[in-house]
Amino acid sequence: MIIDVSQILKSFGESKELSGSIELGEKKASGAAPVFTSLDFCGTVTNIGGPLELKLNVSGKYDVLCSRCAKEIQESFADSFSEILVSTEAEDITDRDDAVIFSGNTVDLTEIIMSNVLLSLPSTFLCKEDCKGLCPKCGTDLNEKSCDCIDDVDPRWEALKNFVIRDSE
Ligand SMILES: [Zn+2]
Ligand SMILES: [Zn+2]
Secondary structure, three states: OEEEOHHHHHOOOOEEEEEEEOOOOOOOOOOOOOEEEEEEEEEEEEEOOOOEEEEEEEEEEEEEEOOOOOOEEEEEEEEEEEEEEEEOOOOOHHHOOOOEEEOOOEEEHHHHHHHHHHHHOOOOOOOOOOOOOEOOOOOOEOOOOOOHHHHOOOHHHHHHHHOOOOOOO
16 A cells, blocks of 8 residues: 655644555465455554654454464454654665655555564464474374374383472472
């Protein structure tokens, strides 16, 4: 989504309300990367004396595969962030390496929102907190049933079976 900031650029303190939805493709979750099914935002962009300050609340839903058992799951999220936007025509452009640079009178919100949202998401996704995952040997979904491999314990770990942690009383 491209927004026109020409009016805001004209005077200090000028502000504009923003709200809308990001257009999303019809994609299915197929790998580790989340696929967004909805992404809404609202906030403001304000002229703070040259640069613009963008403040946004973003919320949405995404499909992703569980990092352990690869089951498709739906997750939702809500986040807020702010960014400083600097025009390529600004003189002090090199002083601001953390700012988002834009040229002309338009700012691409989609790009800014997507990069912030991706940073705020967790790096692993679980269908449930205690997902047991798939057996690394036979691929059985250990949430649904157990397999014979489970008893196939490495002899080096065998000793741990008899190991009991005692309360220090
Ligand atoms: Zn899972
Ligand atoms: Zn197995």
